[in-house]
Amino acid sequence: MPKAVRFDEYGDVDVLDVREVPVPRPAAGEVLVRVRAAGINPGENSIRLGLLHERWPATFPSGQGSDLAGVVERSGAGWSAGDEVAGWVDTRSSHAELVAVPAEHLVARDPAVPWEAAGAVFVAGTTAHANVRAVAAAPGDTIVVAGAAGGVGSLTVQLLRHAGATVIGLASETHHDWLRAHDVTPVPYGDGVLDRIRAAAPQGVQAFVDTFGSGYVDLALELGVPQDRVNTIIDFAGAARTGVRNEGMAGSANAEVLAELLKLIASGDLEVPIAATYPLTEVRAAFHELMRRHTRGKIVLLPR
Incomplete structure (x- = not known):
């Protein structure tokens, strides 16, 4: 079974666990993606702490994560198995080995864009x-x-x-x-x-x-x-x-802007600094580093 980050209550990083979960079942218009890289963001920290409950309440058990880059696991919704993609989800689920992603939230990953950058650039x-x-x-x-x-x-x-x-x-x-x-x-x-x-x-x-x-x-x-x-x-x-x-x-959270950003990265005109990478199992350590607020650029989880 694939693994994913989960938490059952609001709290500090110690509420985060990495658990085995059922394989996601893509709905109509979604694609199953095997995640290679997923950025972490301060907003995820605030949500987990319950600071944004009135605006974005969590439903427990909750997953985490928006940014992702990976490989399409199964053909569907206009994508083929093996396609390399970058994108995002609105379901707090990208901190995982497998995730169902709306097809319109994905763009092709140029091989010139490192996985870490592709998986951390959207938010x-x-x-x-x-x-x-x-x-x-x-x-x-x-x-x-x-x-x-x-x-x-x-x-x-x-x-x-x-x-x-x-x-x-x-x-x-x-x-x-x-x-x-x-x-x-x-x-x-x-x-x-x-x-x-x-x-x-x-x-x-x-x-x-x-x-x-x-x-x-x-x-x-x-x-x-x-x-x-x-x-x-x-x-x-x-x-x-x-x-x-x-x-x-x-106003900028769309596939057109993401494709524009990836093009700038591929051409060398935009750098996504990577402060650190962590395996999925060390998600707590990743958020501890994020909370220090002194890193340059992005911290990225590497599920594989």
């Missing part, structure tokens, strides 16, 4: 794509990204550069060389960050993307950034209080 990549759109990034803009080396931030800064913007990335100093290598001006966190941003952007800041929280909405407004050009994907309370944007991945 972070479409959120980054939405960030660029939300702040109306354009050539000549100077845009600050808080959490510039994280799973979403590392992709956001690259897509902003593709849009022609000058980018300032707030990140720990251990990530500054990576940011410089991607033509992003690094600025360290901590006391005095406002002055450091102003020094790095003497002509001012036109837009701000917050992927970290912890007061960066207020900092953006103090920099003089207009409300409609500030987007936070994490500080819901700050957005409600100040009127800045709080646009997540919804």
